Amino acid sequence: MKPELKPTVQERSLKAFLDLAILCALTDHPMTGYEINRLFLKKHRIFIGPSTIYSKLTSMERKGWIECIRNKAGRVYGLTEKGRKIAAKMADITREIQGFIRIMLKCRD
Numbered sequence: 001m002k003p004e005l006k007p008t009v010q011e012r013s014l015k016a017f018l019d020l021a022i023l024c025a026l027t028d029h030p031m032t033g034y035e036i037n038r039l040f041l042k043k044h045r046i047f048i049g050p051s052t053i054y055s056k057l058t059s060m061e062r063k064g065w066i067e068c069i070r071n072k073a074g075r076v077y078g079l080t081e082k083g084r085k086i087a088a089k090m091a092d093i094t095r096e097i098q099g100f101i102r103i104m105l106k107c108r109d
Contacts (some may be wrong), residue, residue, distance in 0.1 A: 004053055008046075010044060010046060011046045014040065014044060014046050014048070015048065015052070017097070018048065018052070018053075018056050018094070019056055019059070019060055019065070020086075020090070020093065022036060022053075022056060022057070022060065022066075022077075023060075023065065023066075023079065023083055023086055023087045023090070024087060024090060025039055025040075026066065026077060026078060026079050026083070026087075027079065027084075027087050028076055029078075030069065030073060030076045030078030030079075031076065031077060032073055032074050032077070033050065033053045033057055033075065034050075034052050034074075034092070036053060036057075036077075037050065037053050048093070059076055060083075061077075063082075064080055064082045065080060065082055065083035065086060066078060066079055066080060067079075067080050068084050084095075
């Protein structure tokens with residue numbers, strides 16, 4: 001019997017690592033917050049509230065990971081050089097997250 005976790009593990013993980021997921025989403029091309037949210041909904045079937053998305057985008061902009069450009073579509077976000085460097089290290093970051101989760105969720109020795 002599979003235990004029901006609400007929200008799902010996938011949703012909890014996406015929210016926990018939303019900044020990294022946004023960096024990955026922006027590696028191909030700049031997007032609006034709305035487009036990022038649509039991508040997560042289409043790709044993962046997970047809806048992230050607009051306030052959560054825009055709060056994370058603001059935080060990432062302050063860290064220098066992304067930059068905002070205003071155009072006809074509204075506020076479009078793209079990676080800065082610092083953001084590109086972080087995105088390039090995503091395989092290492094993923095391994096670190098996986099190792100931490102294994103340790104954190106280990107119930108017995």
